[in-house]
Amino acid sequence: MKPGYHDIYTRYRDNITRGVLKPGDKVPAIRVLAEELKVARKTVETAYAILTGEGYLVSQGARGTRVNPDLLLPGHDAPAEQATGTLPESLISQRERSGFLRPGIPALDSFPYKKWLLLAGQATRSMRQEEMLNPPVLGWYPLRQAIARYLNISRGLSCTAEQVLITSGYSGSLRLILDTLASRSDKVVFEDPGYFMGQQLLKRIVPRLHTVPVDRSGMDTGYLLRHHHDARFAIVTPSHQSPLAVTLSLPRKQQLLDWASQNEAWIIEDDYDGEFHYTRKVLPSLKSLDQHDRVIFMGTFSKTIMPSLRMGYVVMPASTVAAFTDCADIVTSGQPVLTQKILTTFLNEGHFFRHLKKMRALYQIRRDWMIAALQEVYGDLFFTEQNDGGMHIVAFLSKGSGDREVARCWQQHQLQVNALSEWYRGSGKRYGLVMGYNNVRTYQEALNLLEGPKQQTLELLG
Numbered sequence: 022m023k024p025g026y027h028d029i030y031t032r033y034r035d036n037i038t039r040g041v042l043k044p045g046d047k048v049p050a051i052r053v054l055a056e057e058l059k060v061a062r063k064t065v066e067t068a069y070a071i072l073t074g075e076g077y078l079v080s081q082g083a084r085g086t087r088v089n090p091d092l093l094l095p096g097h098d099a100p101a102e103q104a105t106g107t108l109p110e111s112l113i114s115q116r117e118r119s120g121f122l123r124p125g126i127p128a129l130d131s132f133p134y135k136k137w138l139l140l141a142g143q144a145t146r147s148m149r150q151e152e153m154l155n156p157p158v159l160g161w162y163p164l165r166q167a168i169a170r171y172l173n174i175s176r177g178l179s180c181t182a183e184q185v186l187i188t189s190g191y192s193g194s195l196r197l198i199l200d201t202l203a204s205r206s207d208k209v210v211f212e213d214p215g216y217f218m219g220q221q222l223l224k225r226i227v228p229r230l231h232t233v234p235v236d237r238s239g240m241d242t243g244y245l246l247r248h249h250h251d252a253r254f255a256i257v258t259p260s261h262q263s264p265l266a267v268t269l270s271l272p273r274k275q276q277l278l279d280w281a282s283q284n285e286a287w288i289i290e291d292d293y294d295g296e297f298h299y300t301r302k303v304l305p306s307l308k309s310l311d312q313h314d315r316v317i318f319m320g321t322f323s324k325t326i327m328p329s330l331r332m333g334y335v336v337m338p339a340s341t342v343a344a345f346t347d348c349a350d351i352v353t354s355g356q357p358v359l360t361q362k363i364l365t366t367f368l369n370e371g372h373f374f375r376h377l378k379k380m381r382a383l384y385q386i387r388r389d390w391m392i393a394a395l396q397e398v399y400g401d402l403f404f405t406e407q408n409d410g411g412m413h414i415v416a417f418l419s420k421g422s423g424d425r426e427v428a429r430c431w432q433q434h435q436l437q438v439n440a441l442s443e444w445y446r447g448s449g450k451r452y453g454l455v456m457g458y459n460n461v462r463t464y465q466e467a468l469n470l471l472e473g474p475k476q477q478t479l480e481l482l483g
């Protein structure tokens with residue numbers, strides 16, 4: 022049944038009072054809404070006249086009709102705040118909270134935005150009609166080629182563009198790998214401690230999830246062989262273990278590869294920040310040592326470019342390309358072509374390499390500042406262990422196990438650090454704070470940030 026003027030009036034009034042429509046929001050022109058609802062113009066005109074008379078709408082001549090910007094509704098924030106579109110803190114996920122020292126965020130002050138915007142403009146203008154159809158599910162081919170070239174040169178892989186598959190990042194990659202290759206009875210092993218978001222995701226989707234402890238040489242492959250020889254998947258961060266930032270030793274790499282080839286198991290290599298080594302050359306990836314094609318390599322542009330890009334990739338073993346293609350066709354819809362085009366030019370014109378080189382030098386300096394500032398502000402309360410790179414440090418507690426309390430306290434000071442113990446599932450927990458340093462612009466800034474929660478931290482750890 023067609024809505025009458027009263028129905029239209031109540032729809033607007035209710036949406037405005039519930040906050041769905043906010044002060045200042047534009048409403049459709051009378052003619053447009055009448056066409057949309059298939060009613061006479063007069064019907065919409067009458068509804069708008071009542072809403073205007075009651076102060077819900079205002080007509081602003083050529084600028085159209087809007088929800089009254091001065092409208093104050095009981096139980097809602099002031100109009101100016103509503104118009105910014107900010108969500109209440111309780112509805113913002115942990116990952117989205119703003120703050121300092123969040124692990125894994127690249128230096129936002131040093132990204133070549135001008136260049137990126139220029140490329141974005143070019144890519145937008147060059148969009149052809151056929152590129153506005155559904156994107157290819159495995160990714161835009163020129164980007165797959167650019168990534169294959171980058172991986173072959175920089176990460177020591179030997180893969181073709183046909184093996185590269187573009188995803189939306191970590192969870193998109195991992196889900197697609199497991200959807201394609203795993204059955205529900207397969208045992209999957211993960212590092213302990215391990216990437217917190219990864220654990221949360223895997224707990225939801227993998228019925229037989231087990232963990233393998235990590236020590237200073239990375240995942241304990243001896244433990245894997247003794248306890249989980251029958252696993253079908255091992256998910257590892259060999260370049261920089263997440264979160265301990267240690268590197269998987271060469272003998273263990275070999276042991277892991279041998280295990281996978283003898284048991285026809287898969288190793289998922291999560292190379293999330295393998296580009297960032299500071300004191301030596303970038304390490305060859307585990308995949309580059311893989312003679313039997315048992316390693317599925319996954320990477321992301323979240324650390325090298327920006328997390329909001331939502332671009333990651335998987336290198337599919339040659340024998341699995343057909344299976345991935347079938348599965349991707351059903352479970353994904355591909356990634357936005359426009360973003361893939363911008364990224365392709367960024368890679369092909371050398372901006373990516375230049376940016377990485379600059380960031381390696383910058384991160385080394387910022388990391389040193391952070392470690393020195395920790396020592397200066399907290400003396401021996403925390404210690405760090407020597408490791409070569411990555412995008413975060415772990416400040417271990419010298420004594421006690423109160424890292425959760427300390428992390429909560431720092432979070433109240435807008436320092437978005439994580440408690441290390443929360444990343445463990447089994448025994449053998451260590452305690453400390455996982456913190457990023459890439460956005461600390463000066464040594465003084467590092468000192469100031471750390472001074473904030475000092476008093477309370479001393480009380481908690483004293």
Ligand SMILES: Cc1ncc(COP(=O)(O)O)c(C=O)c1O
Pocket residue numbers: 124125189190191192216258263291293320321322323328332333
């Ligand atoms: C261990 C690990 N893997 C992968 C990622 C990348 O995630 P995404 O590509 O979804 O941004 C991160 C990001 O923090 C990470 O810490």
